[in-house]
Amino acid sequence: xxxxxxxxxxxxxxxxxxxxxxxxxxxxxxxxxxxxxxxxxxxxxxxxxxxxxxxxxxxxxxxxxxxxxxxxxxxxxxxxxxxxxxxxxxxxxxxxxxxxxxxxxxxxxxxxxxxxxxxxxxxxxxxxxxxxxxxxxxxxxxxxxxxxxxxxxxxxxxxxxxxxxxxxxxxxxxxxxxxxxxxxxxxxxxxxxxxxxxxxxxxxxxxxxxxxxxxxxxxxxxxxxxxxxxxxxxxxxxxxxxxxxxxxxxxxxxxxxxxxxxxxxxxxxxxxxxxxxxxxxxxxxxxxxxxxxxxxxxxxxxxxxxxxxxxxxxxxxxxxxxxxxxxxxxxxxxxxxxxxxxxxxxxxxxxxxxxxxxxxxxxxxxxxxxxxxxxxxxxxxxxxxxxxxxxxxxxxxxxxxxxxxxxxxxxxxxxxxxxxxxxxxxxxxxxxxxxxxxxxxxx
Amino acid sequence: xxxxxxxxxxxxxxxxxxxxxxxxxxxxxxxxxxxxxxxxxxxxxxxxxxxxxxxxxxxxxxxxxxxxxxxxxxxxxxxxxxxxxxxxxxxxxxxxxxxxxxxxxxxxxxxxxxxxxxxxxxxxxxxxxxxxxxxxxxxxxxxxxxxxxxxxxxxxxxxxxxxxxxxxxxxxxxx
Numbered sequence: 001x002x003x004x005x006x007x008x009x010x011x012x013x014x015x016x017x018x019x020x021x022x023x024x025x026x027x028x029x030x031x032x033x034x035x036x037x038x039x040x041x042x043x044x045x046x047x048x049x050x051x052x053x054x055x056x057x058x059x060x061x062x063x064x065x066x067x068x069x070x071x072x073x074x075x076x077x078x079x080x081x082x083x084x085x086x087x088x089x090x091x092x093x094x095x096x097x098x099x100x101x102x103x104x105x106x107x108x109x110x111x112x113x114x115x116x117x118x119x120x121x122x123x124x125x126x127x128x129x130x131x132x133x134x135x136x137x138x139x140x141x142x143x144x145x146x147x148x149x150x151x152x153x154x155x156x157x158x159x160x161x162x163x164x165x166x167x168x169x170x171x172x173x174x175x176x177x178x179x180x181x182x183x184x185x186x187x188x189x190x191x192x193x194x195x196x197x198x199x200x201x202x203x204x205x206x207x208x209x210x211x212x213x214x215x216x217x218x219x220x221x222x223x224x225x226x227x228x229x230x231x232x233x234x235x236x237x238x239x240x241x242x243x244x245x246x247x248x249x250x251x252x253x254x255x256x257x258x259x260x261x262x263x264x265x266x267x268x269x270x271x272x273x274x275x276x277x278x279x280x281x282x283x284x285x286x287x288x289x290x291x292x293x294x295x296x297x298x299x300x301x302x303x304x305x306x307x308x309x310x311x312x313x314x315x316x317x318x319x320x321x322x323x324x325x326x327x328x329x330x331x332x333x334x335x336x337x338x339x340x341x342x343x344x345x346x347x348x349x350x351x352x353x354x355x356x357x358x359x360x361x362x363x364x365x366x367x368x369x370x371x372x373x374x375x376x377x378x379x380x381x382x383x384x385x386x387x388x389x390x391x392x393x394x395x396x397x398x399x400x401x402x403x404x405x406x407x408x409x410x411x412x413x414x415x416x417x418x419x420x421x422x423x424x425x426x427x428x429x430x431x432x433x434x435x436x437x438x439x440x441x442x443x
Numbered sequence: 444x445x446x447x448x449x450x451x452x453x454x455x456x457x458x459x460x461x462x463x464x465x466x467x468x469x470x471x472x473x474x475x476x477x478x479x480x481x482x483x484x485x486x487x488x489x490x491x492x493x494x495x496x497x498x499x500x501x502x503x504x505x506x507x508x509x510x511x512x513x514x515x516x517x518x519x520x521x522x523x524x525x526x527x528x529x530x531x532x533x534x535x536x537x538x539x540x541x542x543x544x545x546x547x548x549x550x551x552x553x554x555x556x557x558x559x560x561x562x563x564x565x566x567x568x569x570x571x572x573x574x575x576x577x578x579x580x581x582x583x584x585x586x587x588x589x590x591x592x593x594x595x596x597x598x599x600x601x602x603x604x605x606x607x608x609x610x611x612x613x614x615x616x617x618x
Contacts, residue, residue, distance in 0.1 A: 010601050033466070040463035047453040066446040118607060119598035135598065142600045162602035170608060177608075196583060204553055204594040204609030211549035222449065229579050230468065233572040236589075237535075247489065247536035248571070248591055251609070257585035259549070270449045278456035 008302040010138060015296040017245025018346070025237075034234050036350040039287035042225055043277065049192040049225045050268065056195025060257045063265040070100035073269050077102060077184070077217055078109050080265055084215060086111060086181040092199070092206035093117040094186025095133050095290060096219045096269060099312045102184075113184070114176045116205035118169050125152050131306030133313055134243050134292035139305045173205070183209030187220035187266070188289070189235055193228040196256035197266065200239060200249040207251050214262035218255070222273050223286040235289060238348035242291040276324045281359040285320045287349040294343035294353055300336045309333045316343040316353040323360040328369050334360040392432075399426045468572070482534050482567050483617060489537030493592030494605045495613040497537070501564040515559055518614055524557035530581065531566035532615070533574045533589070539615060540574065542587035552590060558610040560590070564617040 022028045042049055054064045067073035073096075081089065089106065091097065091113050103113045103124075115124045119136035122145055123129065130136030137145065146160030155168045185206045190197040197218060199206045210216045226235065240246040258264035277283050295301045295315030306314035311322030311330045319337065322330030337357040344353045364370060370378075384394045402410070402423060411418045429437075487497035498518065516523055527546060529539035539560050541552060552558065568574050578587065594609030605611060 013601060034468075037463060037466040041465050044457055044460040044463050046457055047450045050450065050453070066444075066449055068445040068448055072445060116608065117598070118596045122598065135601075137598050138601075140600075142602070145599050162599040163604045165599055166596060166604040166607060170606065173608060194583065202594070203596050203607035205607075207549065207588065208553040208608050211553045222453065227465065229575045230572075233570070233575040237571050244597070246493070248493075248533075248538050248589060250493065250591055250593070250595055251588055252538065253586065253588040254583055255586055256583050259585070260547075268449075270445075270452070274449060274452040274456060277453060277460075 004303045004305070006141070007139065007305055011296045011302045014135070014244060015293070015346075018242055018293055018296065019245075021241035021245040021247065022346075025241075031234055031238055032348055032350050035238055035289075035348055036287065038226060038231050038234065039284075039349055042227060043223070043283070043286060046222065046225065046277070049227060050222060053190055053192040053195060053225055054268075056193065057197075057266060058195070060195045061264065062195065062258065063263070065265060065267045067267050067269045067271070069271050070269075073100045073219065073267055073271065074102050074105040076267050077219070078106060078111070080215075080217060081106070081111055081182060082109060084182070086215065088176070088180045089113045089182050089184055090116050090177055090180040090205075090209040090213070091184040092186065092201060092209060093120055093136070094184070094219055095130075095313060096186055096221055096271075097184065098130065100219075100269070100271065102219075114173070114180075116173055116177070116209060117201070117203060118166060118173075121169060121173065122148065129307065129312065131314065132292060132295055133290055133315075133318075139307065177208050177212050180209065180213050182215035182217065183213045185210065185216065185218045187218050187224050188239070189226050189232060190220055190224045190266075191227075191229055191232065192225055194256065196254050197224075198232065198236075199253050199255065200236075200251065201253075202244075202246075202250045204251045207253055210255070214259065215265075216255070216258070216262065217265045217267065219267050219269060221269055221271070223288075239289055239291055242289075242293040242346070242348040272325055276321075279324065282320055282324060282356045284349075284351045285317065285324065285356060287351050288317050288321075289349055291348055293346050293348065297342045297346050299338060299340060299342070304336070309336070316357065317351070320353065320356040320360060323364075327360070327364060327367065331360065331364045331369055334364060395430065402426060482569070483564060486532060486534045486537060486567055486617070489533075489535060490592060490615050491537075493537045494595055494603075495537065495592035495615060497615045497617065499564070499617045501617045512559075512616065518559070519557045519612060522557045522612075524559040524612075524614070525551055525555035526559045526561065527552060529560050529562045529590075531568060531574070531577060532562045533569075533571060534567050535570045536589075536591055537615070538574075538589035538591035540578065540587060541590055542581075543584045549586065552588075553609050556606070556611045558593070558613045560613065560615045561618050562615060 057064050065076045067076055106113050115121050122137040125148055131139040142160040142162055145165055149155040149165050150157050153168050153172050185199050187197045188200045236252055240249045276286055294317050298315050301315045309318055311318050313321055319333040323334055334357045339354050341354045384390050483499055490497040529541050532539045539562055593605045593611055593613040594607045595605050596607035597603045
């Protein structure tokens, strides 16, 4: 990605919509505090609430399954599908099934899975992963979608009008919906006292799939539980406002019992989550409701895009979750954070994201994962930035070097960062200069 | 068995956690000051923001006979819409509550291109808090959903497109 400004702007636009939605509610901060309290309470009693949910859901006629890890999750779903001779599945958005690698697994069993969320369908046709948990295809320009659809769906060459492309996808997906034998969905919230679960979409794809087919399988992480219906009032008010600035998703659907003549299954998945509960510094990561607001506000995410994180969930929340999963493998992402704390300040569940990323850095170094080269570099950086005089000298030299040195030196083989990117240009005046000028100016 | 293994692992890690009380819901209700005089207008604005249209027929008794509008096609450019009667609706977001009493066939709100949702104007509630209190009283039999406006997506370059997968046109009639 050479020019990242459009990506930055697109996400900042979403962030601004979130801001005006949040500001329209005087009780916004009270809602965030309540959400955080409900999550803390539920996590402290998680096993009890899961058992209560299981009891009530079973009474409602839902088949409840438990999966310790991704392999078991995939096997349970494949078993259900195979024993009913299912060949075609429509799936609505679920980051958990991405995390478990469900699609490729089902494909090896001869089962076709069609992702029905438009953004997810786009990335599925491109054989890549979603780059954002709410806006899966945010890394693509409409022209790229246009040429993809021209190839895959036979749309008119050169036509990249979003309305035209969306309606072409609608037609294409309708065929898959109508010929599907089963529907897989994620879960946004599971209500323990009712034994029901809630799925939120704007496109209605989860509703369409489950309305047409008679077999519905839902995958949920253990942390999706909330105690009662009353708490949904708080989370449904926070979720869409934080995600896209809408006051509610178009479809907020509550599934309590199978349809007449149909089957309803739910797979409760651990896959490393219970271990996170035991991490005192970072257990709060399980409070996440997957709104994606931390990505939209993150200065690094907005410029680098979701694929650069290397974990199934990108951005601030993905960095801490990836580190929990496998620090050695995914830990590098915690260094993307500038510690600006914007994510912490807008998270609807008030997760202390930047504190977690800082804590992970300490562990990363303690466990010896930091490469010797970087360690040396950080050592020099830390010495240079320790006093104001040294900092001024460093910035003075850098500014001079960037202006006067020829490209052959600036982009020599030592500049690994500059291989795929342009170095930023310095602002004409430093913050310290501007501050000095403005502080003497009369208001 | 994975079930017991998972529950034991959770209990093992949460045993030392501080007992956190659930929030007192009063804190949230305090700031609510619903103005019932303007509620229909506010609701109509929310429906519009969700990409739909709200038509207030509650004062024009002539067009409604029983629970039917005589010329509902006129509102849909001649198309015949699927008609659903919602239990109640929410002022802050334009969402209408539909459950098995409204339709036992879930394809009725997903497959059609045109949806007409009828809501009695005396059932509007200010926010989702009152909405869920209402649902708790009604009870959910097998399913229920909040539906606000037509199906939509902004997955291609953040351009909002109505009619992604479900209804292309959704109109709410206050009766």
